[in-house]
Amino acid sequence: MTLLYILAFVLLCVALGYxxxxxxxxxxxxxxxxxxxxxxxxxxxxxxxxxFVFVFITWSLYQIYQYGYKCLPxxxxxxxxxxxxxxxxxxxxxxxxxxxxxxVLFYFAWKYYGKKDRKAVFFAHDNKLEMLWTVVPALVxxxxxxxxxxxxNEIMDKSTxxxxxxxxLYSKQFDWTARYAGVDNAFGLDDYTxxxxxxxxxxxxxxxxxxxxxxxxxxxxxxxxxxxxxxxxSRDVIHSAFFPHFRAQMNxxxxxxxxxxxxxxxxxxxxxKDEQVxxxxxxxNAIRAAKGEDPFEFDYVLICNKICGVSHxxxxxxxxxxxxxxxxxxxxxxxxxxxxxVAEKN
Amino acid sequence: xxxxxxxTVAVGHEHELHHAHAHDDHHxxxxxxxxxxxxxxxxxxxxxxxxxxxMAVVAMMMSIIFRMQLAWPGEKFAFINMMLGDKWxxxxxxxxNMYLALVTIHGTIMVFFVLTGGxxxxxxxxxxxxxxxARDMASGFLNMLSxxxxxxxxxxxxxxxxxxxxxxxxxxxxYPPLSALPEAIPGSKLGMTLWLISMSLFIVSSLLGGxxxxxxxxxxxxxxxxxxxxxLTIWAFLITAILGVLSFPVLLSCALLLIFDRSMGTSFYxxxxxxxxxxxxxxxxxxxxxxxxFWFLGHPEVYIVLLxxxxxxxxxxxxxxxxxxxxxxxxxxxxxxxxxxxxxxWGHHMYMTGMNPFxxxxxxxxxxxxxxxxxxxxxxxxxxxxxxxxxxxPAMLFSVGLVSSFVTGGVTGIILADSTLDIxxxxxxxxxxxxxxVMGLSAIFGMFAGVYHWFPKMFRRMMNKKLGYLHFWITFxxxxxxxxxxxxxxxxxxxxxxxxxxxxxxxxxLGDINELVTVFAIIAALGQIVFLINFxxxxxxxQTAPQNPWNSNTLEWTTPAxxxxxxxxxxxxxxxxxxxxxxxxxGAERDFIPQTVPLGPDEHDGGGH
Numbered sequence: 001m002t003l004l005y006i007l008a009f010v011l012l013c014v015a016l017g018y019x020x021x022x023x024x025x026x027x028x029x030x031x032x033x034x035x036x037x038x039x040x041x042x043x044x045x046x047x048x049x050x051x052f053v054f055v056f057i058t059w060s061l062y063q064i065y066q067y068g069y070k071c072l073p074x075x076x077x078x079x080x081x082x083x084x085x086x087x088x089x090x091x092x093x094x095x096x097x098x099x100x101x102x103x104v105l106f107y108f109a110w111k112y113y114g115k116k117d118r119k120a121v122f123f124a125h126d127n128k129l130e131m132l133w134t135v136v137p138a139l140v141x142x143x144x145x146x147x148x149x150x151x152x153n154e155i156m157d158k159s160t161x162x163x164x165x166x167x168x169l170y171s172k173q174f175d176w177t178a179r180y181a182g183v184d185n186a187f188g189l190d191d192y193t194x195x196x197x198x199x200x201x202x203x204x205x206x207x208x209x210x211x212x213x214x215x216x217x218x219x220x221x222x223x224x225x226x227x228x229x230x231x232x233x234s235r236d237v238i239h240s241a242f243f244p245h246f247r248a249q250m251n252x253x254x255x256x257x258x259x260x261x262x263x264x265x266x267x268x269x270x271x272x273k274d275e276q277v278x279x280x281x282x283x284x285n286a287i288r289a290a291k292g293e294d295p296f297e298f299d300y301v302l303i304c305n306k307i308c309g310v311s312h313x314x315x316x317x318x319x320x321x322x323x324x325x326x327x328x329x330x331x332x333x334x335x336x337x338x339x340x341x342v343a344e345k346n
Numbered sequence: 347x348x349x350x351x352x353x354t355v356a357v358g359h360e361h362e363l364h365h366a367h368a369h370d371d372h373h374x375x376x377x378x379x380x381x382x383x384x385x386x387x388x389x390x391x392x393x394x395x396x397x398x399x400x401m402a403v404v405a406m407m408m409s410i411i412f413r414m415q416l417a418w419p420g421e422k423f424a425f426i427n428m429m430l431g432d433k434w435x436x437x438x439x440x441x442x443n444m445y446l447a448l449v450t451i452h453g454t455i456m457v458f459f460v461l462t463g464g465x466x467x468x469x470x471x472x473x474x475x476x477x478x479x480a481r482d483m484a485s486g487f488l489n490m491l492s493x494x495x496x497x498x499x500x501x502x503x504x505x506x507x508x509x510x511x512x513x514x515x516x517x518x519x520x521y522p523p524l525s526a527l528p529e530a531i532p533g534s535k536l537g538m539t540l541w542l543i544s545m546s547l548f549i550v551s552s553l554l555g556g557x558x559x560x561x562x563x564x565x566x567x568x569x570x571x572x573x574x575x576x577x578l579t580i581w582a583f584l585i586t587a588i589l590g591v592l593s594f595p596v597l598l599s600c601a602l603l604l605i606f607d608r609s610m611g612t613s614f615y616x617x618x619x620x621x622x623x624x625x626x627x628x629x630x631x632x633x634x635x636x637x638x639x640f641w642f643l644g645h646p647e648v649y650i651v652l653l654x655x656x657x658x659x660x661x662x663x664x665x666x667x668x669x670x671x672x673x674x675x676x677x678x679x680x681x682x683x684x685x686x687x688x689x690x691x692w693g694h695h696m697y698m699t700g701m702n703p704f705x706x707x708x709x710x711x712x713x714x715x716x717x718x719x720x721x722x723x724x725x726x727x728x729x730x731x732x733x734x735x736x737x738x739x740p741a742m743l744f745s746v747g748l749v750s751s752f753v754t755g756g757v758t759g760i761i762l763a764d765s766t767l768d769i770x771x772x773x774x775x776x777x778x779x780x781x782x783x784v785m786g787l788s789a790i791f792g793m794f795a796g797v798y799h800w801f802p803k804m805f806r807r808m809m810n811k812k813l814g815y816l817h818f819w820i821t822f823x824x825x826x827x828x829x830x831x832x833x834x835x836x837x838x839x840x841x842x843x844x845x846x847x848x849x850x851x852x853x854x855x856l857g858d859i860n861e862l863v864t865v866f867a868i869i870a871a872l873g874q875i876v877f878l879i880n881f882x883x884x885x886x887x888x889q890t891a892p893q894n895p896w897n898s899n900t901l902e903w904t905t906p907a908x909x910x911x912x913x914x915x916x917x918x919x920x921x922x923x924x925x926x927x928x929x930x931x932x933g934a935e936r937d938f939i940p941q942t943v944p945l946g947p948d949e950h951d952g953g954g955h
Binding site (some may be wrong): 002005008016020032033034035036037041042045046048049052056059060063067068070071072080082083086088090091093095097098101102104105108109112113114115118120122123124125126129130133134137138141144145148149151152153155156158173192193195202232235236237238240242244245247248249250251253254255258259265278284287288293296300301304305306307308309310311312313314316339 | 370774859
């Protein structure tokens, strides 16, 4: 096989060599300045640009139709609605600028292609024009900045709600572990030197606040309509807790605790009935069926979004949003840290 | 004052060189001193260019390999096995560790070796002495060292591909602890050490080059070459060099602390880590410190990459529109503004690190401000085309392409700069699309434009126009085909640096976008063969270049076409009488007036008439 590649490559080289020899011989007969673009070159390139801009803009808009529904479905969290709304207005602005500027650029590129009898206009500067395109972008940006910061401050508001459910997400290569604060709604201390097989999160076993904490693997459950106060820790390298459907993300940094709060608004069951989700799941299941795999049902996920090692692409955890009743029932079945450890030792 | 100063120095320099020349007449330069350890800025420029072309080919091949994996995960490709061998491409399937290594080295080579070393190294070296009317760089020796450090660092970077554990693989941003701990990823063993050594040498090269560029521009301008008569290329190179000199030392210290953490047990970046079955001793450091230091270079770096490209295209667009660049002073002002702002925006890479949200707000504000000078530049380019007489040389095509990609990639920056919106698109393919279009494409288009435009000054021959056209269209269409659909992947929540997107079913139906992207990537890569053929063929067999093939005003076109003289001009240095953009000036005989032509009796300099 390798031999074939080499052979093909050699033949290609020989063919190109001959081609150039021909070009060279024919060139020696001419003395014209081949590098100078002729009027027909200019016309052709100008037209190409004009065609290009129409095709390009049409194609980019067509992609919204073609791929738009594959983008994330409506936000499943309260603050996410604000993010989506802001995104919508920003998208209007940037699509407009993108289309208009590219169009004008390539239109001029065609309109003013070089001709023998054309003379360019000596137009070196114009204070009014330059003022115009300094002030207009500045005004638009002022709006973008003001609204962006307003929402940012609301989302990142640090004032604590005592009633919020506290969950800690602990990341390590290459999985997530969750810890619920338990009855006292407070986390016990942690100490990374105490990590061992039975204490994978490195809880401080001398701190009584740890005893009622609940450690969960594989999936977390959260109640709809309740604020969840997440805190993040990491055991080894930087990871990032990314909840795409909730428009939430926060890095997990070894040696420090980071936080992000959000209120889920749509249960998993409700989201499965969302039109856009149904459409995507249909496609995914068709692909899976063709490969002979089991059908897949939509679930919220938490994925790692900061390069963390070889299995970075598979560091995920299921998130289930359900009614408060179901959530409480599920939580009641989980074992507190102390009971779990004691049970293991026996 | 500044001007007369520049003049005296230039004259002094000239005397020195005359002595040198008298000396040279007796001893022919040896092959080694002429082509290898040369101190001539033109030779050094060619050395940078050819090294960068080779590095670019390597980095591009890497991208094709990992794009094949992303489009058809699990598929067996003889090509991958051929390129990577049985260890990393067993049965033609890319190894996941190698995937991360390829992504890392692709980014490192493209950002630093091609678009910093290659772009600045080539064109700053070639054009600074030529366009300001100097015999050579202020220090030819430091300039030579700059190239050889670059060469050495390139060799080490390429060499790291062949070691047992594979090259560095923590992403080109090499965030610790991943990059600090050999237990975390195989690439953080010897590969990371070599990466750090290579980058340290690269920084030395960059600093030697940058200091030289600054000193040369400030001191060696010829008579009449006021700062406000400098071509925009020179302004761009000057600002770029200043950014580099101010920010690369920070990267060096950042790398140095990482070296300490890796091999001397310090804990600048490490704290509370349990890995490889044991808790580490290091306590009290913070990986966030690394991120601050890294991005304090990292963000100016974006403009170190971009500004030379913008400078090059300013020159090419004016020349080929046969019009003065619109708003010369505004262009300088916006470059200065971009340069200044680039130092106070680094935090926008870190909104999601847990950084204080208030600090985040400050960075939102400063970052979005950069959009204003950028918009001014884009509109000024477009106005330069307006009512021009556009000559479509391949260089001009790439310059128009740059303006397009600068706008298309720039607008998505508004989304990413906005911390609220960054929450959903941070570290997704949206980011990949954004920076490849605005920085990657714009800079590489600027580089191609520069190569096509100044090839005659480098190699005394012309590149083939038709092949240039073909190359442009394949590249331009291919590049948008690769990066535009990526925005949709990002909006679907697909994170970057995933070995495969089909390991869990959520992203399964995005496979068609990934395939489309890869097909375009392969087409665009094949298109580069056209360039390589044109480049190397024209170097030896292209049409002989005349003195001023593009009817351009700047000083480099007043040097003799037939031979390369060490010292650039055979006689006295040229004297400059006007700004460089007198194209199609009313009342002039021809549509260009070189800078060496004295002003007429009623003529005003610099755009007035």
